[in-house]
Amino acid sequence: MAPFAQVSTGINGLDEILNYLQMGDNVVFQVDNIEDYKKFVDPYVETALARNQRLVYMRFANHPALLSASPSIKVYKLNANQGFES
Secondary structure (H helix, E strand, C coil), X not given: CCCCCEXXXXXXXXXXXXXXXXXXXXXXXXXXXXHHHHHHHHHHHHXXXXXXXXXXXXXXXXXXXXCCCECCEEEEECCHHHCCCC
């Protein structure tokens, strides 16, 4: 993939508002309910996998996992109580 390639969120209207995501962008959501966040995760993942993009899922919350490991999805389980720096 070319540097700074446009990446779709999987939601056409959001892509238009954001002018797509760029490789290296950080996206932060503050939600009260994990189901609200899942509404953004599912279309993003579906679109990325359809485009043969690999995904990395950094997991450190107590809610049920949103993604499962697969050849295209690498899952890292982190312990937030131990911190994130080595």
